[in-house]
Amino acid sequence: MEIIHIAAECYPVAKAGGLGDVVGALPKYQAELGHVAKVVMPMYRTKFLYANDWELVHEGDQRIGPYAFHYSIIKEKTNKLGFDLYLIDINGLLDREKIYGYEDDTERFLAFQVAACDWMSKWQHSPDVIHCHDHHTGLIPFMVKYCFEFRQKLADVPTVLTVHNAQYQGWIGWDKYYLLPPFDSWKWGMLDWADSINPLASAVKCAWKVTTVSHSYLDELKEEANGLQDLFQYEVGKSSGILNGIDNQVWDPLTDTMIAKNYDKELVAKGKKKNKKELAGQFGLDPEKPLIAFIGRLVGEKAADLLPEAIAQSIYQHHGNANFLVLGSGDPNLEDKLDQMKHQFGGYYNSYIGYSEPLSHLIYAGSDFLLMPSRVEPCGLNQMYALRYGTVPMVRNVGGLRDTVTDMGDWQGVGIRFDQASVEDITYSVGRAIDLYNNKQELYNWMRSHMMTIDHSWDSSAQQYIDLYKSLK
Ligand code: ADP
Numbered sequence: 183m184e185i186i187h188i189a190a191e192c193y194p195v196a197k198a199g200g201l202g203d204v205v206g207a208l209p210k211y212q213a214e215l216g217h218v219a220k221v222v223m224p225m226y227r228t229k230f231l232y233a234n235d236w237e238l239v240h241e242g243d244q245r246i247g248p249y250a251f252h253y254s255i256i257k258e259k260t261n262k263l264g265f266d267l268y269l270i271d272i273n274g275l276l277d278r279e280k281i282y283g284y285e286d287d288t289e290r291f292l293a294f295q296v297a298a299c300d301w302m303s304k305w306q307h308s309p310d311v312i313h314c315h316d317h318h319t320g321l322i323p324f325m326v327k328y329c330f331e332f333r334q335k336l337a338d339v340p341t342v343l344t345v346h347n348a349q350y351q352g353w354i355g356w357d358k359y360y361l362l363p364p365f366d367s368w369k370w371g372m373l374d375w376a377d378s379i380n381p382l383a384s385a386v387k388c389a390w391k392v393t394t395v396s397h398s399y400l401d402e403l404k405e406e407a408n409g410l411q412d413l414f415q416y417e418v419g420k421s422s423g424i425l426n427g428i429d430n431q432v433w434d435p436l437t438d439t440m441i442a443k444n445y446d447k448e449l450v451a452k453g454k455k456k457n458k459k460e461l462a463g464q465f466g467l468d469p470e471k472p473l474i475a476f477i478g479r480l481v482g483e484k485a486a487d488l489l490p491e492a493i494a495q496s497i498y499q500h501h502g503n504a505n506f507l508v509l510g511s512g513d514p515n516l517e518d519k520l521d522q523m524k525h526q527f528g529g530y531y532n533s534y535i536g537y538s539e540p541l542s543h544l545i546y547a548g549s550d551f552l553l554m555p556s557r558v559e560p561c562g563l564n565q566m567y568a569l570r571y572g573t574v575p576m577v578r579n580v581g582g583l584r585d586t587v588t589d590m591g592d593w594q595g596v597g598i599r600f601d602q603a604s605v606e607d608i609t610y611s612v613g614r615a616i617d618l619y620n621n622k623q624e625l626y627n628w629m630r631s632h633m634m635t636i637d638h639s640w641d642s643s644a645q646q647y648i649d650l651y652k653s654l655k
Contacts, residue, residue, distance in 0.1 A: 427640030480512030
C-alpha cells in the first residue's frame with residue numbers, strides 16, 4: 183500500500199510532543215512491513231533541514247483566499263528515516279524555526295494543507311490512503327471531498343484521522359471562511375462546530391475512519407472532548423483506538439548514545455546507578471535517595487500546576503526522603519514557580535525549564551520513578567519510555583496510562599497508579615515509591631527487570647493501522 187502521512191511534526195525533523203514521536207516512528211514500521219509510507223510536513227528551519235541532502239520534487243502556485251503563494255516540495259535523498267520524507271516550503275509562512283505559536287498559525291497550516299492537496303491532485307496515480315494527524319491537517323478530509331479543485335482527483339482516496347490530542351482543535355472564525363479553496367457551499371456544515379470552523383471536528387465528520395491513540399481515550403472522548411463529546415459519540419461507528427508504540431531503536435538503554443552508561447535488563451541496577459550519579463551530580467541531588475522525575479509540557483492537561491505544591495508537600499511529609507527533578511516548558515507562571523523552587527528546596531529538588539531531548543533520555547535512564555499525574559492523557563509515551571528504561575511509572579488512572587501501566591499491588595504490576603489528579607494522591611504515591619525503594623528491594627528489582635521486557639514496540643500497532651486501511655478498499 184502507499185500511505186501518505188500528513189502532519190505538523192515528525193521526529194527528528196521537528197517535535198514538540200508525542201505527535202512528533204508517532205509520525206517519526208509509525209511510517210518506519212509500516213515501511214518495514216513492506217508498504218510505501220510517506221510523510222509530508224512543513225519545511226520549518228530546523229537543524230535536520232540543514233544537516234541533510236534534499237532534492238526538489240515539485241513546485242506549484244496556490245492561494246488562500248486573495249493571497250497567492252508559491253510552494254516547493256523537497257524530498258530527503260537518502261531514506262535516512264526509513265521512509266520517504268517530503269517537506270513543503272512556503273515563503274513567508276513556513277520558513278520559521280518554531281512549529282507553533284505564531285499569530286498566523288491559521289494561515290500557515292491552511293496554506294500547508296492546500297499545498298499538500300494541490301500536489302497530490304497532480305500525481306499520475308492516487309495513493310491508497312491519506313492519513314491525517316490532529317487538527318493541523320484536519321481540513322484535508324473535507325478539502326479532498328468538497329473543494330472543487332481537488333475532488334475530481336482525490337475524492338475517492340480514503341482518509342484516516344488519528345486524534346492525538348482533542349484539546350486543541352484549530353478553531354477558525356467563520357469570518358475567515360474565504361481563506362479556504364472554493365468548496366461546495368451546501369457542505370458548510372461539515373466544517374462547522376458551535377458556530378466556528380473547527381478543523382478537528384471537520385476531520386472527525388469527513389474522514390473515512392477515526393482512530394484515537396488508546397482505547398481508553400476514545401471512551402473518555404465520548405464523555406469529555408473539549409466540546410466535541412457529542413460528535414465522538416455520534417461517530418463511534420467509524421472510530422477505534424490503536425495504542426501508540428515506541429520506537430525501540432531510538433529508545434533503547436543498551437544503545438542510547440545520550441545516556442551516561444548503557445545497560446539492559448541484566449545490568450539494570452548497575453546501569454541506572456551510573457546514570458543517576460551523573461544526573462544527581464548535574465543537579466545537586468543525593469544519589470542515595472529515590473529520584474522522582476517529571477518530563478513534559480507544563481500545562482493543565484498534564485496536571486503540571488499541581489507539581490509545586492505536591493513536591494513541597496512530599497518533601498515535608500516524607501521528611502526529605504526523596505529527590506525530585508522536573509524537565510519541562512509551557513505556562514510561563516508555572517515555569518517561574520518551578521524555577522524559583524530550586525532555591526527553597528536545594529538538594530531535594532531541581533528543574534530544567536526548557537526543551538532538551540538529550541536530558542530527557544538521561545532522566546529516563548537515571549531516575550527511579552517517573553511521575554505522570556495527567557488530567558488527560560490520550561496515550562502518553564513517557565510511561566512507555568520509563569518502562570523500557572527500568573524506571574517505575576507513577577501514573578494517574580487515565581487514558582493511555584490506564585491501558586499501559588499496572589499497579590505494583592496487582593499481579594505482575596510494574597507501576598504505581600492513583601485515581602485523582604490531586605496533591606494528596608501524588609503525595610501518597612510518593613510515600614509508596616519511597617517504601618518500595620527502601621523496604622521492598624526484591625519486588626523493586628523484579629519490577630525493574632520485568633518492565634524492561636514488556637513489548638511496547640510499534641510492530642503490532644503498525645499492523646493494526648494496515649488492517650484498518652485495508653478495510654477501506
Ligand atoms: P504530549 O504529546 O501530550 O506532550 P506524550 O507523552 O505523548 O505527551 O509525548 C511527550 C514526548 O515529548 C516524549 O517524548 C517526552 O520525552 C517529550 N518531552 C516533553 N517535554 C519535553 C522536554 N521539556 N524536553 C524533552 N523532551 C520532552
